[in-house]
Amino acid sequence: MADALVAEFLTHLEKERDVSPHTVTAYARDLDELASVLARHLGVERVDWATVDRLALRAWLAHLSRRGLSKRSSARALSAARSFFRWLHRNDLVEANPARAVSSPKLEKHLPGHLDRAQVETLLQAAATRAQEGRFNDVRDLAILELFYSTGLRLSELRGIDRRDLDLLAGSVKVRGKGRKERIVPVGGPAQRALREYERLRDQLIAQVGPKADRVAFFLSSRGKRMSQKTLHNAVTAALGEVDEGAGLSAHALRHTFATHLLDGGADLRAVQELLGHASVSTTQIYTHTSVERLKQVYRGAHPRA
Template identity: 60%
Template sequence: MKREGGRSESRKVGRLSPSYRPSDIPTYVLIEEFLTHLEKERDQSPHTVKAYRRDLLAFADFCGRHYGGAWRWETVDRLGIRGFLGENERRGLSRRSAARTLSALRSFYRFLQVNHGVTNAAARAAKMPKIEKRLPTHLLAGQMDALFESAEGLASTDAFTALRDLAMLELFYSSGLRLSELAGVDLRNLDLLGDQVKVRGKGRKERIVPVGAKAVRALRRYLLAREAVAARAGAERAAVFLNLRGRRLGVTTIQRRMHRLFDSIGADGQRVHSLRHTFATHLMDAGADLRAVQELLGHASLSTTQVYTHTSVERLKQVYRQAHPRGG
């Protein structure tokens, strides 16, 4: 946490008395009070809290420059908010990032209104940028076959990291997990007898998803190799996926390991999230019910899942154009 003079401040910020006016309270204190509210009372994920902190501190920094010195949360106007969003756009931030930033500002101002009596019409009136709906990228069945062939070839040596990477790949594709969900899987959440895994998704919502037979076999092989690593002093035994030192694998390491596998089959443009898209697209291609896919993915809204119906239709159009005598 930063003081306005730039020095570090490590103390925790608790709930402030509503009798304080926002102009009496240092900017960073109000932001940290709000973030504590998100974390403790609204049970938001650390990822969301981190993103909101970054957005709000960036906005506070912009306001200091835009208004030329002293400014107050309650007097921020429409031009200030539009100027901040415009600056972000010039820096190359996507519309999705801009929408999240505006969502953070709106949520923060609602908090200020409830707890400090601040009303700001500019924040409420600011329009969300339209987010272009892009069809999610996914791997074709042949690419997935090549990917598994590569991973299985490496795992044939019984090397710990190769067995682990194969198990992660299988679980990604078998269960459609998000990157953060796979990284957070604990042993107590993994039920290989029942062929299922419990994960905590967005908004800390838990769901149970099935694990396919091939993924179960890969996980069993990995867990046998994991025993020696987990027995080391200081090992994080609760976590399923460990590094050679016994520490839980972070999302960055998991991304790097999966990208190596992508590179091995010439699919270096793919991202880890493509495996989740591939899971959903292949289910839809095979006729899976849209509601069932929604539950498997942990989507709060059916409209989020419906993008995969468009992907399947586009694939059918491509097959039609290639196969029909007058389709081209």
Template identity: 65%
Template sequence: MNDEGAPPELAVPETALPAEIDEFLVHLAKERDLSPNTVSAYRRDLREFSTWLASTHGIDGWRWNELGRTDIRGFMAHCTRRGLAKRSVARQLSAVRSFYRWMHRDERVDVNPARAVKSPRLPRTLPAYLDKRQADTLLEHAATRAQSLEFTDVRNVAMLELFYSSGLRLSELRGIDLGDLDLVAQQVKVRGKGRKERIVPLGDHAQRALRNYLVKRDALLAKLKDSTKKPARGAVFLSERGGRMSPRAIQHAVVQLLSAVDEGAGLSTHSLRHSFATHLVDGGADLRAVQELLGHASISTTQIYTHTSVERLKKVYRQAHPRA
């Protein structure tokens, strides 16, 4: 929110990206092999930073090596006055830090002024997730719809089962190719953040749903063999036109089914990932194993899923302790 009594800050006109930012984005894409979506997010944040610098110092009135902590704090204040949430301001600061860290390693600047700037304190919010009853209701609803044997219904229940069975991110599920699936060993290879690969298990329900879907998928490809548009034969999850499903299409299909469980609750594909992790931890799974299954780089990211395990421990305590 804006500071009380202060008028909302107007967005300044965009300027061309400085050459250093362009080179940094190439570094992210080519050398660090980050996803196009991640590179685009860095581009947006750093464009806003450079545009703000041009508006406050003049287009040619500043140099990267001359900026200090005061400038970085000024940019964060600008973001806050624009009404950005704390999480968005923190993301902007993270982009600036990464950019300056790259320039410092490349000896383009003497110091990283963003390093000493504190990030806004973020509220520790619990992710939205389904309880076990809701998860059962959701999957039963999707399975009932799949009895129609329509391609989209059979595909959608396979996606739901895979999301919940393996805790995948949307981008990971979308990127799965046929060669990544091993239904005999009941496992799938996924590419997570930073293109890091990991193997995750498939449950029995997900395996059956995928087998049913692959039959429909083969039938669709056979029908499209004479189409002028070349289908994405390597991709597992296809649209009715034979292309790899877009992130928006996957989200839309899943949210429609989630609305049958709790309309208006703000549930998304990521809620299924949170449900996967929550139910594992609540069932007593080792946190390090859950971290590996989710593809988290840090155990601290996984620790948010311990919130339901506390209730489980209280229940055990009340049942077992003589003075509970």
């Protein structure tokens, strides 16, 4: 049986805070396990949240570690607990937030995988060659790849684009990011051309499918429905696999590539932050490390005393 306070908190996130459905689902999963583990730890049938202290929360984190959960996933779960107890405290349901006294697992910093400029050219040229045959999926996938590299969108953001969000005359797209925050991102010339060609075939597909077609969504499956996350991800990773087979690059690699190439070209960090939709510039700074690594490689290869 679900915990009533957890359910009320999740409703608060969804209705009042306008948190994304993905985040609400993740928090629900984390808090459900928290309630279950704490009930066993405290020897009770149902947790009284007012009795939970930092030692109980540390026992929960230890359980997550034994279960093999990554440090990043454990940190996310602790973030869910902190938000929940903060809400409980603000509503006078607990005297203090015990999660504030629990340290987050120290995360290892990994430089994000990305493509160099030659690889990007190979990727887009291969996609353009396939699209010349005029098949719907190939023309659509070229538009997706061009838009990904041109804008650095998240996969979920690109999937959520509606036709009305694109202004190909102005060369921009309106994006709904995390927390449903909107931002306007420029769209480059090659991406605009690919999008116009895809839109022509999209209109033909909608006419063929008829009333059952999704006229709102921009990127459609061959059946006329908004592309699923899985189909979109598979299309991008398949194309990336042809460029760098065995590297295991995901669709997110194009977002990393977008940011890295902007910073390599001298773009301002704050501007890149806005384009990516990052809430904090510290999140964007990971890409400066990637750029520095590239500069180090150039230095070691060119300087006589490197």
